[in-house]
Amino acid sequence: MKQRMVTKTGDEYTDLVRSAATGxxxxxxxxxxxxxxxxxxxxxxxxxxADDAEDAMQxxxxxxxxxxxxxxxxxxxxxxxxxxxRNACLMGRRKKAGEPARLRSxxxxxPGPDGPMRPDAPHPGKNPExxxxxxGLRRRLRTALRTLPGPSRAxxxxxxxxxxxxxxxxxxxxxxxxxxxxxxxxxxVQLQAELGxxxx
Amino acid sequence: xxVPTRPSARCRALLQELSRYLDGDLTPARRRTVERHIxxxxxxxxxxxxxxxxxxxxxxxxxxxxxxxxxxxxxxxxRALVAREGPTLAPRPAK
Numbered sequence: 001m002k003q004r005m006v007t008k009t010g011d012e013y014t015d016l017v018r019s020a021a022t023g024x025x026x027x028x029x030x031x032x033x034x035x036x037x038x039x040x041x042x043x044x045x046x047x048x049x050a051d052d053a054e055d056a057m058q059x060x061x062x063x064x065x066x067x068x069x070x071x072x073x074x075x076x077x078x079x080x081x082x083x084x085x086r087n088a089c090l091m092g093r094r095k096k097a098g099e100p101a102r103l104r105s106x107x108x109x110x111p112g113p114d115g116p117m118r119p120d121a122p123h124p125g126k127n128p129e130x131x132x133x134x135x136g137l138r139r140r141l142r143t144a145l146r147t148l149p150g151p152s153r154a155x156x157x158x159x160x161x162x163x164x165x166x167x168x169x170x171x172x173x174x175x176x177x178x179x180x181x182x183x184x185x186x187x188x189v190q191l192q193a194e195l196g197x198x199x200x
Numbered sequence: 201x202x203v204p205t206r207p208s209a210r211c212r213a214l215l216q217e218l219s220r221y222l223d224g225d226l227t228p229a230r231r232r233t234v235e236r237h238i239x240x241x242x243x244x245x246x247x248x249x250x251x252x253x254x255x256x257x258x259x260x261x262x263x264x265x266x267x268x269x270x271x272x273x274x275x276x277x278x279r280a281l282v283a284r285e286g287p288t289l290a291p292r293p294a295k
Contacts, residue, residue, distance in 0.1 A: 025282075156258060181219065
């Protein structure tokens with residue numbers, strides 16, 4: 001099986017960690033800002049609690065500052081950061097009433113006579129990039145994300161939005177790579193079904 | 201191209217592999233098999249196109265940056281931390 005190449009962002013983190021650990025104050029400042037941005041995105045996209053985002057950012061800032069000087073493998077920083085942010089969000093999170101406990105089965109979302117995935121594409125003729133730029137679609141995506149259980153939302157966030165490899169996602173989530181792939185597929189299928197529904 | 205109202209057993213098996221196909225995570229032989237199928241089967245081709253659009257929308261969402269006021273507070277937190285703890289980290293002990 002092929003592994004996705006290390007993303008540019010992943011390399012950038014590694015370089016920043018190396019420089020910060022050797023006393024580069026500018027690199028440290030940029031790294032601390034990146035850590036807070038990750039915490040903000042995770043909080044608002046996965047936890048869905050904008051009010052808690054600043055707490056998660058503060059936690060990410062302090063822990064990154066303390067950790068970077070001790071890290072032996074700069075490549076391990078990125079999974080560590082996402083794990084830390086995830087834990088910070090989970091700690092501060094109050095269970096939302098009505099949050100889905102499980103993904104819907106593929107039978108519920110795969111094409112069927114009355115299923116949600118009818119072949120009438122909502123935006124025929126537009127390519128993925130055009131659609132991705134569509135503000136309405138992005139709003140619908142945020143709504144669709146909320147229909148996923150927390151762990152699946154986190155997997156979609158880490159893999160699709162932040163560009164972590166399957167291996168890195170597995171490390172952050174504490175599950176196997178196969179489990180990541182299976183959950184990601186089911187989450188993608190559910191998301192696209194929700195997006196199709198929201199477009200009607 | 202006609203669109204079946206219900207996927208066949210073969211379609212359902214291939215649909216399970218669609219994400220791995222889209223991620224470039226299949227062996228060349230499996231990739232060719234899935235590719236041939238989604239080119240020939242309107243139902244699966246449609247699902248693949250929708251998954252691609254969903255993934256593209258997620259990637260676009262991942263480029264979101266915090267609003268200006270949030271960034272300002274983040275910068276202020278860094279300044280406060282650096283003022284308290286120092287602008288650089290203590291050097292790592294030699295191995």
